[in-house]
Amino acid sequence: MNLGPHADFIVAAYAVAAFVVAALIAWVVLDHAAQRRIIGDLEERGVTRRARRKE
Amino acid sequence: MDEGGGQKLRSFPRKRESRAVSSPASKELGPRFRGDERVIEASIMTAFTALLLRDIRLSLRIGGGALMGALFFLIVVTLMPFAIGPDLNLLARIGPAILWLGALLASLLALDRLFAMDQDDGSLDLLMMGRMPLELAVLAKALAHWITTGLPLVIVAPVLGLMLNVELRAMGWVTLTLLAGTPALTFIGLVGAALSVALRRGGLLLPVLTLPLTVPVLIFGVAAANAAIVGPAPFGPPFTILCALSLASLVLGPIAAAAALRHGLE
Amino acid sequence: MAVIDLANPTRFLALVNRVLPWLVAATALVFAIGLYRAAYAPDDYQQGATVKIMFLHVPAAWLGMMGWVIMSAAALGTLVWRHPLADVAGKAAAPIGAAFTLICLITGALWGRPTWGTYWVWDARLTSVLILFLLYLGVMALYWTAEEPGRGARAAAILTLVGAVNIPIIKFSVDWWNTLHQPASIVRLGGATVDVSILVPLLIMAGAFTLLFITLHLAAMRNEILRRRVRTMRLLQAQTLSEART
Structure with a gap:
């Protein structure tokens, strides 16, 4: 695979795209972990959702 | 007050x-x-x-912002030569664009007062409970806003055009495009004003939401003005599209703004 | 499981938990195939190897626009049926659509430098995508400003629909403006038919980007549902605390 004279730009484009996608994935994963942790904390302290109590 | x-x-x-x-x-x-x-x-x-x-x-009384928009317009246009330089030929060439940009910014300036003051003293709630359809009430408020802030811009534009070395005959055309286009700016901004009032803390939000939506108005307003002054493109198509934008936003703006108020303030 | 069951957030969460691993695997697989095919796609006779940037740029543009379509559908769900899941879908789609639009803009600039000789030209397509990006930022700012999720969702839904009406008008006016000010030196793309050897990797990459969007969207919706749960739990906690004190 020969990228020709403009290899820098091609590599940079793929790197930027990879970076943005990685940032999105990191946001989703870290956010999920954080929410789970907070919910775990709250449940430990005996806070429940009203909806669950009714079931 | x-x-x-x-x-x-x-x-x-x-x-x-x-x-x-x-x-x-x-x-x-x-x-x-x-x-x-x-x-x-x-x-x-x-x-x-x-x-x-x-x-x-x-808005004509004390504390109302009717003439502030025109004053702001004057100041923005005065600042332009300081940034660009006092080259009269250059100013004449970009004069219509400066006037349009100034009018766009000036019409945004007073928009956040459109509903905020009525919300503060509770008259907005009265309007929402009233028998008059909210869309009509919003339309009345927007028309009043255009008359008190948009129309003064159109009236002072020829004077500012002279300062920018725009020809007198051409100035008539530029003023005509402003007259046809500023209602669209008001009615598009109306939606942003309603949304920011519904969220209760939207003072800075308003221009961020509104400005991208005004791109077509700016494009066709400046295009029509330039077509009238330097040509070679005909004046008709951009000007009629500009009028169409104003009329479309006259219908859609109040509907969206009334929906925003209803959904936000319930 | 009927479609109506999905309307229940708890059932929706269960479904997402079940589907998500498969979606992640599928996305990774299709991306691997797409990147492989893109790497060995022949060079364009005019642009040489820089055509490889297209495999990122064009799918990102498609997904950037599809994001707004998804948000508009969710906005209808919010305003007409008042469905909380539609709020969640709209809110979760905004940053993802904005990110894809950003990828489209940056790769476009990096593609423009070798082909056009400059990073940015006020080309009709780039300019419309830039305004789309600004609209995304506006919607995100609206969500960010709202103190209460329901109210923010309704306001954002109205803005999304206003944007959906406006985006074709903006696209049309930018095209019109661009033909008026057409710079002479631009090499136009898309005029000629695209060769199969380039089209196939492009379509595979488009599929991969679509899968990535769906995966991220579902995961972000799950996070948003959990965030709202946290909010109700905290409100309940505050309520019980204040009741206990009195």
């Missing part, structure tokens, strides 16, 4: 009177009476004009 408040109090009972005449009639007599709907229609029109006049009066 006091005077303004008094004005509000004075104008409201008048509107309510007209409403009071029609509302019991429509409720009790129902659709059996043919004249009934016409009575409601007429009373809505009185309410519409009452609201329009009230808003115009309020």
Whole structure:
């Protein structure tokens, strides 16, 4: 695979795209972990959702 | 401020009177009476004009922002040569663009007052509970806003055009494009104003939401002005599209703004 | 499981938990195939190897626009049916759509430098995508400003629909503006038919980007549902605390 004279730009484009996608994935994963942790904390302290109590 | 408040109090009972005449009639007599709907229609029109006049009066009084927009416009246009340089040929070439940009920014300036003051003193709640469709009430307020802030911009534009070395004959065309295009700016901004009032803390939000939507108005406004001055493209197509944008936003703006108020303030 | 069951957030969460691993695997697989095919796609006779940037740029543009379509559908769900899941879908789609639009803009600039000789030209397509990006930022700012999720969702839904009406008008006016000010030196793309050897990797990459969007969207919706749960739990906690004190 020969990228020709403009290899820098091609590599940079793929790197930027990879970076943005990685940032999105990191946001989703870290956010999920954080929410789970907070919910775990709250449940430990005996806070429940009203909806669950009714079931 | 006091005077303004008094004005509000004075104008409201008048509107309510007209409403009071029609509302019991429509409720009790129902659709059996043919004249009934016409009575409601007429009373809505009185309410519409009452609201329009009230808003115009309020913004002309102390504390209203009617002439601030024109003043801001003057200052923005004055600043431009300091940034660009006093080259009269260059100023003449980009004069229409400067005037359009200045008008765009100036019409944004007073927009956040459109609903915020009525929300503060509770008259917005009255409007929402009233018999007049909220879309019409919003339209009346927007028209009043355009008359008190958009129209002064159009009127001072020729003077500022002279300072930018735009030819006198060409200035007429630029003013015409502003006259046709500034209503679109007001009615697009209306949606942003309603959204930011519904969220209660939207002062800075308003330009961020509104400015991208005004791109077509800016494009066709400047294009029509340039076509009239330097050509070679004909004046007709961009100008008619500009009018179409104004008319479309006249219909869609109040509907979206009323929806935003209803959903936000319930 | 009927479609109506999905309307229940708890059931929706269960479904997402079940589907998500498969979606992640599928996305990774299709991306691997797409990147492989893109790497060995022949060079364009005019642009040489820089055509490889297209495999990122064009799918990102498609997904950037599809994000707004998804948000508009969710906005209808919010305003007409008042469905909380539609709020969640709209809110979760905004940053993802904005990110894809950003990828489209940056790769476009990096593609423009070798082909056009400059990073940015006020080309009709780039300019419309830039305005789309600004609209995304506006919607995100609206969500960010709202103190209460329901109210923010309704406001954002109205803005999304206003944007949906406006985006074709903006696109049309930018095209019109661009033909008026057409710079002479631009090499136009898309005029000629695209060769199969380039089209196939492009379509595979488009599929991969679509899968990535769906995966991220579902995961972000799950996070948003959990965030709202946290909010209700905290409100409940505050309520019980204040009741206990009195």
